[in-house]
Amino acid sequence: xxxxxxxxxxxxxxxxxxxxxxxxxxxxxxxxxxxxxxxxxxxxxxxxxxxxxxxxxxxxxxxxxxxxxxxxxxxxxxxxxxxxxxxxxxxxxxxxxxxxxxxxxxxxxxxxxxxxxxxxxxxxxxxxxxxxxxxxxxxxxxxxxxxxxxxxxxxxxxxxxxxxxxxxxxxxxxxxxxxxxxxxxxxxxxxxxxxxxxxxxxxxxxxxxxxxxxxxxxxxxxxxxxxxxxxxxxxxxxxxxxxxxxxxxxxxxxxxxxxxxxxxxxxxxxxxxx
Amino acid sequence: xxxxxxxxxxxxxxxxxxxxxxxxxxxxxxxxxxxxxxxxxxxxxxxxxxxxxxxxxxxxxxxxxxxxxxxxxxxxxxxxxxxxxxxxxxxxxxxxxxxxxxxxxxxxxxxxxxxxxxxxxxxxxxxxxxxxxxxxxxxxxxxxxxxxxxxxxxxxxxxxxxxxxxxxxxxxxxxxxxxxxxxxxxxxxxxxxxxxxxxxxxxxxxxxxxxxxxxxxxxxxxxxxxxxxxxxxxxxxxxxxxxxxxxxxxxxxxxxxxxxxxxxxxxxxxxxxxxxxxxxxxxxxxxxxxxxxxxxxxxxxxxxxxxxxxxxxxxxxxxxxxxxxxxxxxxxxxxxxxxxxxxxxxxxxxxxxxxxxxxxxxxxxxxxxxxxxxxxxxxxxxxxxxxxxxxxx
Numbered sequence: 001x002x003x004x005x006x007x008x009x010x011x012x013x014x015x016x017x018x019x020x021x022x023x024x025x026x027x028x029x030x031x032x033x034x035x036x037x038x039x040x041x042x043x044x045x046x047x048x049x050x051x052x053x054x055x056x057x058x059x060x061x062x063x064x065x066x067x068x069x070x071x072x073x074x075x076x077x078x079x080x081x082x083x084x085x086x087x088x089x090x091x092x093x094x095x096x097x098x099x100x101x102x103x104x105x106x107x108x109x110x111x112x113x114x115x116x117x118x119x120x121x122x123x124x125x126x127x128x129x130x131x132x133x134x135x136x137x138x139x140x141x142x143x144x145x146x147x148x149x150x151x152x153x154x155x156x157x158x159x160x161x162x163x164x165x166x167x168x169x170x171x172x173x174x175x176x177x178x179x180x181x182x183x184x185x186x187x188x189x190x191x192x193x194x195x196x197x198x199x200x201x202x203x204x205x206x207x208x209x210x211x212x213x214x215x216x217x218x219x220x221x222x223x224x225x226x227x228x229x230x231x232x233x234x235x236x237x238x239x240x241x242x243x244x245x246x247x248x249x250x251x252x253x254x255x256x257x258x259x260x261x262x263x264x265x266x267x268x269x270x271x272x273x274x
Numbered sequence: 275x276x277x278x279x280x281x282x283x284x285x286x287x288x289x290x291x292x293x294x295x296x297x298x299x300x301x302x303x304x305x306x307x308x309x310x311x312x313x314x315x316x317x318x319x320x321x322x323x324x325x326x327x328x329x330x331x332x333x334x335x336x337x338x339x340x341x342x343x344x345x346x347x348x349x350x351x352x353x354x355x356x357x358x359x360x361x362x363x364x365x366x367x368x369x370x371x372x373x374x375x376x377x378x379x380x381x382x383x384x385x386x387x388x389x390x391x392x393x394x395x396x397x398x399x400x401x402x403x404x405x406x407x408x409x410x411x412x413x414x415x416x417x418x419x420x421x422x423x424x425x426x427x428x429x430x431x432x433x434x435x436x437x438x439x440x441x442x443x444x445x446x447x448x449x450x451x452x453x454x455x456x457x458x459x460x461x462x463x464x465x466x467x468x469x470x471x472x473x474x475x476x477x478x479x480x481x482x483x484x485x486x487x488x489x490x491x492x493x494x495x496x497x498x499x500x501x502x503x504x505x506x507x508x509x510x511x512x513x514x515x516x517x518x519x520x521x522x523x524x525x526x527x528x529x530x531x532x533x534x535x536x537x538x539x540x541x542x543x544x545x546x547x548x549x550x551x552x553x554x555x556x557x558x559x560x561x562x563x564x565x566x567x568x569x570x571x572x573x574x575x576x577x578x579x580x581x582x583x584x585x586x587x588x589x590x591x592x593x594x595x596x597x598x599x600x601x602x603x604x605x606x607x608x609x610x611x612x613x614x615x616x617x618x619x620x621x622x623x624x625x626x627x628x629x630x631x632x633x634x635x636x637x638x639x640x641x642x643x644x645x646x647x648x649x650x651x652x653x654x655x656x657x658x659x660x661x662x663x664x665x666x667x
Contacts, residue, residue: 002579009583012580012583013584013587015653018652018653029655033575033616033617033620033656034615034616034617035616036577036596036597036605036616036620037577038655038656039655040655057653057654057655058653058654058655059575059576059577059653059654059655059656060577060580061577061578061579061580061596062579062580062583064577064580065580065653167604168604
């Protein structure tokens with residue numbers, strides 16, 4: 001039995017936005033009945049070019065249906081540019097996570113969204129220069145590359161879980177392994193734009209407010225920013241965190257990790273005396 | 275919520291009578307059957323009685339019964355014994371629809387220098403014995419074909435197959451885990467050399483199985499250890515399990531008529547009504563030659579896991595051959611071997627009944643299934659495209 005989160009179950013049993021929009025602005029169909037899941041996504045824009053309505057029809061398992069439902073909820077109210085930034089991880093996160101073997105359901109949602117937006121923008125539906133790697137499930141090199149890059153995949157099995165590629169006859173396993181090596185060898189790009197000091201301070205504050213404080217508070221703890229000097233973030237722990245023996249670990253592995261991810265890889269977090 | 279259990283090919287409820295006879299062997303009668311003292315020895319006598327009960331169900335002699343831990347152990351023991359006792363023979367014949375206990379073992383053996391032939395089945399899951407005849411070679415060590423298929427219930431002509439194998443001097447094993455207790459088996463009327471059964475498929479507990487080995491068959495044990503089971507299977511006996519299995523075999527022998535009349539009637543009713551009430555549905559497997567408790571039905575345009583989870587919401591338990599239920603990406607190897615299109619295989623549901631199912635339960639399922647299928651089809655992108663609507667709800 002799959003270990004689905006309550007959110008997955010809830011979206012499976014009460015899916016939002018089932019159906020098809022008439023005269024949609026964007027439409028896409030991805031997957032096939034043969035490969036076990038398929039998704040048709042339609043959306044409509046309002047006068048401000050925001051997605052006013054999105055609907056889906058899905059053939060697939062509980063997590064495929066829940067992922068489609070989550071996707072339509074996530075993109076409503078977004079501009080097309082914002083929607084393009086939605087990743088399969090966002091869909092999985094919205095559902096409180098998906099079992100590894102079911103991550104491809106979230107990827108299917110992401111693919112449908114991209115294709116529907118391409119359809120809206122009038123772009124060619126097939127990615128230029130893409131080559132089919134997995135014949136069984138019709139997965140291209142570009143799709144595999146993207147899944148590997150965005151999810152830090154390291155094994156062929158991972159790739160199969162996320163994209164289905166390699167799940168059939170297995171003839172493409174070597175090709176998939178090559179793609180993983182290629183992506184691994186890519187120089188890590190400086191992803192974050194350079195920030196002014198003020199922007200950086202604001203981003204640190206926002207990240208702590210949005211990403212960090214809520215989970216600390218769940219455990220009865222809290223955190224205050226005392227000062228920000230260059231890349232050093234000086235903090236004081238409060239509540240349960242102040243007396244917790246694991247607070248050091250929380251600061252390093254959670255607070256610092258998250259700030260490095262969201263703000264800059266150079267950030268260090270230090271606790272100042274209480 | 276009441277549970278309606280229609281997944282008896284996965285496992286079965288332990289019969290209350292079985293639990294009753296087992297209980298003393300967990301508590302006061304904990305002696306080791308191999309001991310010299312009466313306290314242990316009396317358990318040994320009970321094991322002998324259980325051996326006789328198991329032999330009775332199979333029409334076998336008690337000394338032909340070896341107690342094992344499960345069907346998988348029995349299957350592994352049979353194949354490995356055939357290879358060990360005939361070290362010069364490197365060929366194994368099985369079918370494409372065997373249980374993983376056989377298929378995975380053969381896949382494991384292949385890189386060790388064994389050649390595996392997997393016999394095909396037709397679209398109804400039926401085996402053509404001519405293919406077996408053609409596949410037999412002087413190098414063949416053993417043929418292993420299942421008696422009844424766990425997914426479709428299709429029955430293989432194993433008694434005829436055993437004759438064909440013997441004509442070429444080849445050993446024959448059958449996995450009768452699903453067949454035992456559901457159809458009559460009489461080892462006096464066939465030449466099958468080895469046969470596996472599993473306790474938990476016939477209302478005994480999990481963790482107990484039987485390997486039947488015909489008298490005179492060369493045998494090499496799999497578990498090497500003490501002298502238990504006449505040195506054919508080392509390890510202190512699962513006394514409670516063995517005694518429970520004995521009782522379960524006795525009950526199964528008495529229930530054979532009920533299986534083939536009452537259970538068959540309920541299965542047929544379920545199948546008939548679901549096919550009549552749900553459009554675009556069909557049965558997988560040869561309906562003329564099938565275990566009386568099993569039906570495997572495909573509901574097109576939807577996916578099995580989603581069906582099972584909606585059934586689960588109503589307390590109805592069944593299984594599916596869809597890829598999503600297994601964690602793999604391909605639907606059941608049995609349905610694929612039969613050439614069932616992927617589009618049908620993904621939406622397959624296996625219902626497997628037992629003597630404990632009631633008419634009310636079957637009526638409940640017949641009543642609830644059409645809405646479940648309609649609900650998922652309404653979400654499916656393929657349903658309306660086909661120009662069909664969900665009628666007759």
